[in-house]
Amino acid sequence: xxxxxxxxxxxxxxxxxxxxxxxxxxxxxxxxxxxxxxxxxxxxxxxxxxxxxxxxxxxxxxxxxxxxxxxxxxxxxxxxxxxxxxxxxxxxxxxxxxxxxxxxxxxxxxxxxxxxxxxxxxxxxxxxxxxxxxxxxxxxxxxxxxxxxxxxxxxxxxxxxxxxxxxxxxxxxxxxxxxxxxxxxxxxxxxxxxxxxxxxxxxxxxxxxxxxxxxxxxxxxxxxxxxxxxxxxxxxxxxxxxxxxxxxxxxxxxxxxxxxxxxxxxxxxxxxxxxxxxxxxxxxxxxxxxxxxxxxxxxxxxxxxxxxxxxxxxxxxxxxxxxxxxxxxxxxxxxxxxxxxxxxxxxxxxxxxxxxxxxxxxxxxxx
Numbered sequence: 001x002x003x004x005x006x007x008x009x010x011x012x013x014x015x016x017x018x019x020x021x022x023x024x025x026x027x028x029x030x031x032x033x034x035x036x037x038x039x040x041x042x043x044x045x046x047x048x049x050x051x052x053x054x055x056x057x058x059x060x061x062x063x064x065x066x067x068x069x070x071x072x073x074x075x076x077x078x079x080x081x082x083x084x085x086x087x088x089x090x091x092x093x094x095x096x097x098x099x100x101x102x103x104x105x106x107x108x109x110x111x112x113x114x115x116x117x118x119x120x121x122x123x124x125x126x127x128x129x130x131x132x133x134x135x136x137x138x139x140x141x142x143x144x145x146x147x148x149x150x151x152x153x154x155x156x157x158x159x160x161x162x163x164x165x166x167x168x169x170x171x172x173x174x175x176x177x178x179x180x181x182x183x184x185x186x187x188x189x190x191x192x193x194x195x196x197x198x199x200x201x202x203x204x205x206x207x208x209x210x211x212x213x214x215x216x217x218x219x220x221x222x223x224x225x226x227x228x229x230x231x232x233x234x235x236x237x238x239x240x241x242x243x244x245x246x247x248x249x250x251x252x253x254x255x256x257x258x259x260x261x262x263x264x265x266x267x268x269x270x271x272x273x274x275x276x277x278x279x280x281x282x283x284x285x286x287x288x289x290x291x292x293x294x295x296x297x298x299x300x301x302x303x304x305x306x307x308x309x310x311x312x313x314x315x316x317x318x319x320x321x322x323x324x325x326x327x328x329x330x331x332x333x334x335x336x337x338x339x340x341x342x343x344x345x346x347x348x349x350x351x352x353x354x355x356x357x358x359x360x361x362x363x364x365x366x367x
Contacts, residue, residue, distance in 0.1 A: 021052035024149040028142045042120070043070070043135050047142030052150045063143040065110040070139040073098055073117030078132050080122075087122050094118050161214035163304060166243055169207045169251050170301035176200045176258055177294030177356075180265070184287035194266035201259045208255050211248055243304060254297070254359045261352040268345045282346060289324045289353050296360045321357060 003011035028048035033041030047070070051063045076098060080090035098118050102111030121135060180197055183189045329350070 017052060020149055020153055021049050021146075023153070024048040024052050024146045027149065028145045031145065032138050032141055038134055038138060041138055043117075043138035044142035044145070047139050048146035048149070049142075051143055051146030060147055062108070062110055063147050065106070065108050066113050067139055067143050069102075069107050069110050069112075069114040070117045071136055072101065073114035074121050074132055074135050074139075076114075077118035077121040080118075090122050091119070094122075162211070162242055165207065165211040165214045166247055166251065167301045167304045169204065169211055169255070170297050170304060172204055172207055173251070173254055173258060174294040174297035174301065176204060176262075177290045177297065180262065181287040181290040181294065184283055184290070189269070191266070191269050194262070194269050197262040198266055201255075201262045204255045204258060208252055211251070215245065215248055247304075250359055254356060257352050257355045257359065261349060261356070264345060264348045264352065285324055285327050286346075286349060286353070289321065292321050292324070293353065293356050293360055296357075300360065 001011075001015065025045035025048050028044035029041060032038050032044035047063075047066060051066065073094075077090060077094045080094035081087070084090050084093060095115055095118060098115040101107070101114055104111055107114070117135070117139075121131075124131070176197070179200060183193050183197075
C-alpha cells in the first residue's frame with residue numbers, strides 16, 4: 001500500500017485490480033441477490049470475483065472456460081442427484097468424474113470449478129430444474145459483470161513492465177561486465193571467481209525470460225482494449241511507452257555474448273583444459289574494454305528509462321574503444337607467434353567484446 005501511494009507501478013496496479021475484483025463481487029451480489037432477490041445469488045459474486053483477470057482478453061477467455069465448467073458441474077451434479085436420490089451418493093458419483101474433467105486442457109486452470117460447483121449445488125439441498133437454471137443464470141450474470149468491470153473500469157494495460165524489465169536487463173549486463181573487468185584488472189582470479197561470473201550471466205538469462213514474459217503480457221493487454229477502452233487505461237501508451245520488440249532481441253544477443261565470454265574465461269582457468277588466459281597488459285587492456293562496454297550498457301539503461309532508445313557514448317569513449325581494440329589486435333598477433341594456448345583465449349575474448357560493442361552501440365548506418 002505504501003508503494004502504491006508513492007506513485008505508479010506494479011504495486012498500484014495490484015491494488016487497483018484487487019479493488020476492482022471486490023467491487024465486481026459486490027455489484028454482482030447487489031444485482032443478483034438484492035435487486036433480483038434470487039436465493040441462489042452466491043454464484044454471481046463468486047464468478048465475478050475471479051474473472052477480474054490481469055488483462056481484458058484473459059477475463060473473456062477465463063470467463064468462457066469457467067462458465068463452461070460451472071454448467072458441466074451443475075448439470076452433472078443435478079443428474080447424479082436425480083439418479084441416486086441421495087446427496088452422499090450424488091457426491092460419490094459426480095465428483096470423481098468432475099475431478100477427472102478438471103484436467104481437460106480446454107478448461108485450462110478453470111476445470112476445478114466444475115467440481116466445486118457440484119459441491120455447492122448438492123450442499124444447497126434439493127436439486128430442481130429451476131434451481132439448475134438459477135445457478136447457470138447467476139454464473140452468467142457474474143461473468144458478465146466481472147468482465148465488464150475489468151474492461152470498463154481502468155482496463156489493465158501492461159506496458160510499464162516491458163520498459164522496466166528492459167532497463168533492468170541493460171543495467172544488469174553493465175554490472176556483470178564491470179564485475180568481470182574489476183576481477184581481471186586485479187589479476188588474481190581463479191575457477192571460483194569464474195564460477196561467480198557464470199552465475200551472474202545465468203541471472204541475465206532469467207532477467208531475459210522475465211522480459212519476454214512482460215512482452216507477452218503487454219501484447220495481450222492491448223487486445224480487446226482498442227478505441228474507447230484504451231482511453232480508460234491507467235498507464236501511458238503509444239510508441240514512446242513500449243520499446244520495440246527489436247530491443248528485446250538486441251539485448252537477447254548481448255546476453256548471449258556475455259554468457260559466451262564468461263564461459264571462455266571459465267575454460268581458460270580450468271586445469272583440465274589446454275587454453276590459458278592472457279596475462280599482464282593484455283589482460284588489463286581487455287578489462288578496460290569490458291568496462292567501457294559496461295558503461296555503454298548503463299547509458300542504454302538510463303536512456304531507456306527516460307523514454308529514448310539509444311544512448312551513444314561520447315566521442316572520447318568511442319576513441320578509447322578503438323585504441324584498445326587496435327592494441328589488443330596487435331597483442332593477438334604477438335601471442336600467435338608465441339603459441340596457441342594464449343592466442344585461442346585472447347582471440348575468443350576479443351571476438352566476444354567486438355560482438356558486444358557492435359550490439360551495444362549499433363552503427364548509425366546499420367552496419
